[in-house]
Amino acid sequence: MSQRTDLLASIANTIQDYRGGSLPQPISAHVEHWVHQFDAALQLPILQEIDHVLKNIYFSKEKVSKFISGAISTQKLTGNDADQFWRNANFLDIQGGGDSQTDMLALFSEQLTEKFGFGIDECGQGGDVFVYLDDGIFTGNRVRRDLEGWVRDHAPAQAKVHVMCIAQHSGGQYYANGKIQAVIRASGKKIDITWWHAIELEDRRAYSATSDVLRPTAIPNDPAVQAYVAAMQYQPTLRTAGSPGAAGLFSSDAAKILLEQEFLKAGVRIRQVCPNLGATQRPLGHMTLETLGFGSLIVTYRNCPNNAPLAFWVDAPWYPLFPRTTNTQTAVRRMFADLTGGDL
Template sequence: MNERAALIQRLLAIISDYRAHDKLPPDVEHVEKWLSQFPEDSALNVLKELVGVLEKSYFSKSKVIAEFANLVENPHFVGHDPAQYWKTASLLDIQKGGNSQHDLNELISSKISEKFGVVPAVNSAGAPAYYYMDDMLCSGSRVFSDISSWIRDSAPTKCTLWVCIMVLHEYGYFITNKKLLEVIGQSGKQIKLDWGYSVKPEDRKYYNDVSDVLRPTTGSDDGLVKAYIEGMKFEPVYRVPGSTGKLQYFSSEAGRHLLEQQFLIKGAYIRSICPNLKTAHRPLGFSSLDTLGFGTMVVTYRNCPNNAPLALWVGDPWYPLFPRSTNADAALRRMFDDF
């Protein structure tokens, strides 16, 4: 087996359960079709670096279950009598878009029932503690929208609120925590806000040089990239080379630079061929800020965030490695699941 074939097998072993609930198992043909869109002299190295990154940043279903199985009996969250604790605590199912919270609630409910013989309440009207679960926070806009509405409209006058997110990007966490504390203050309610997480990728501008997301060290000679940068209101803030990030997702500066440049070039190209993308669909991922893109490299078995590089998930006419499930897809699946 040559190196390319061996790397594809490693990649498939990592992402084998991606959107398995939608019966979309990736195979060799799928990976080859995606990889063929990169220059031949770069494709192998793109594949090599991506495999190394995803070995650390991909959240398989088994990894997610293990993380939440730890939460249900961790004294930091539930004290020293978890069985009694879960008789009164409540999960929240208040997400306005997608199925991630609903699915994670089912996982954690089954674990609580299995361990303690208790079926936890969902959206209880008067619980002392509530748990908002989700797989990832990037900008934090969805989490803020969900929770701020709940605080104003449904939360009791006094409780503890745990926001438990597996992947908590630093800047989104900082902004969301600050804004939620303001909403709590304005509500006049006594709500203690606490957070739980598995990993915290660094994406704050101040820590750009040690970030865990794609932050190029330079622009590109590619014409479409040049045109995109020239159209930006401000010059991009480039990373000073030398770091593979706090979480060490990248193999080396050279490997990281290759991935950043290739995804930047392909992202600019994708924007030129996909007319339905919004302005905020930056080459390196969705961002409301006028940047080159969010650049997260974290993907879960359930979905690929649109904050990841466009080259990973955008479809038609580009061929995606991680085809995304939209909110409309999720609503349709939820409707059939309810029958």
């Protein structure tokens, strides 16, 4: 087989359980359809790097289950009696948007049942320990809003909160923790928060030189991109070339630069042909602040975050590698279920 065929098959194998195996079949042809949207001369190197990156940061259901299983048995978390710790723990179901927390709770419950013979419905028998689950912390706004409201309105006078996620971006965690701590101080309550993760990625602007997200080293010599940047109120922060990132996700800095350049160009083009995208859907991913985009490449078997480059997930007329379920679609399904007692 050719190198291209091998790469297509390898990527297909990595992402085969995405959204319950609902990707168009055969998946290798789906990947081919996606990469065909890039310049012909760049398609093979893009496939090479995407294959490398996804092997590092695509979290299949098996990988997520292993993380949860390990967390359940971590003595640093549970102490000497894990069974009793989890029986007493209170699991928070307070997420304001999306299904990620609900899905993580269900998976956690499966792992608890396998290890101890009881699920999360049988937990919360006493104590002041609370667990907040999610698949990822990106900008930090979701966990911040969820826990701020809980602290103000529902938290007891004293509590220990364990925030557990698959991927944690350091800037988002730092931002969220600072905001939550301010609300805790204002509430007069004594609440300690500990953060747990499978992987931590550097995304802070001050550490752009070693970032693990896509931060271009230069603005491409592309008229559409240059016009997009010229229209920005604040010019973007560019990273200094030389390091592919602290977490070692990329095969080389040159390969990372390739993805940064090509995904930025594709993202600007996608914004031109998809006029319904909001202003915060930046070329390299959702970001409220005016930047080129968040730039995370983390994807889980459940969904692709909108903080990933638009080239990963935006639909027609672009062809996405990871078709994405939006929070709006999730809300519609929930409303339908409430009205009919079923699901879509």
